[in-house]
Amino acid sequence: MTRVLITAVPFGEVDRGCLDLLEEAGVDCVRNPHGRRLTEPELASLVPGVDAVIAGTEPITRTVIGAARRLRLISRVGVGLDSVDLAAAREHGVAVAYTPEAPADAVAELTIGLALSLLRGVHLANAAVRGGAWTRLPGRRLGAVTVGVIGVGRIGRRVVRLLSAFGARILANDLVRVPLAEPVEWVDKPTLFREADLVTLHVPLTPSTVGLVGPGQLAAMRPGALLVNTCRGGVVDEAALADALRSGRLAGAAVDTFVDEPYRGELVGVDTCLITAHMGSMAVDCRRRMEHGAARNVVAFLRGEPLDEPVPESEYEVQAMAPAPAE
Ligand code: NAD
DSSP: OOOHHHHHHOOOOSSSSHHHHHHHHTTTTETTHHHHHHHHOOOOOOHHTTTEEEEOOOOOHHHHHHOOTOEEEEEEEESOTTTHHHHHHHHTTTTEOOOOOOTTHHHHHHHHHHHHHHHHHHHHHHHHHHHHHHHHOOOOGGGGSEEEOOOOSSHHHHHHHHHHHHHHHEEEESSOOOSSSSEEEOOHHHHHHHOSSSEEEEEOOSSSTSSSHHHHHHSSSOOTTEEEEEEEESSOHHHHHHHHTTTSEEEEEEEEOSSSSSSSGHHHHGEEEOOOOTTTSSHHHHHHHHHHHHHHHHHHHHHHOSSSOOHHHHHHHHSSSSSOOOO
């Protein structure tokens, strides 16, 4: 019997149709016993004897892949591939699939929600009222500020579309200047950090984006500027961000993704940091599409059919890339 390890959490909670799909295909499903992102050793102990993994963001490293003698497919629920060693997978003959479009609308909408919350101080007002204060904070409108969008791919493009409906001035930066229906000003990163009132990040975590927002970039941002990170921990230097917030140089940040998750680090103690628990994709419709997509990829693979959404060659190339010089 084919055995599939489901490490993604949640999976099958908003709609158990994805589990039905696997069971109807005769798959023996093994669930993540910890109910959270697994560590490398935990994962390595679970993969022997498994034919496929339906994966979240846990580290599927060379060691894990080496321990998984029967593994033939990694089916990612979602899009980020920084957690998967693609070169090691290829060397071991393991195919990799993902569901890149499914989370994009949910992440884009959360990004706009976080931007609006930061601009109006919703997180600060919530804490103040609960603390007994009745402070009416002056804020800024999204339509009255300049927003810098770094990474204009599936999610960034949607963020641009939503921002433009609010009337924001949009500065965009990407390695590739894709044609967009909305008016944006394409700028280099130094210009974007210097001019934006709010910077939002939508790049993958790759050798070229690790530490993309470090002490230098934070120091270059406008006094009172805001930062939103719904892409990946590691793209932002968390310690430098905590310093910039504590000093008051940055007025606020919203962070959904962290280097270590569940996150228990120093940003938890910084009031001006709005923290969410890597929930960019956690909208019911998007979750359903992601989980069904990941299950469909497994079933297609087991039947010897082409994968619905194989990871394209470009993702293997990006991961193999040397770190880019800082802009
Ligand atoms: P995508 O590949 O469609 O877009 C990424 C864009 O970033 C591309 O256009 C690429 O050219 C650009 N880019 C790469 N390196 C860059 C650099 N150094 N400078 C400027 N631009 C650069 O990816 P996507 O589907 O939009 O997803 C983006 C990321 O969002 C994912 O990789 C994932 O890490 C993250 N994500 C987070 C959540 C969440 O729950 N918070 C959910 C889904 C995705």
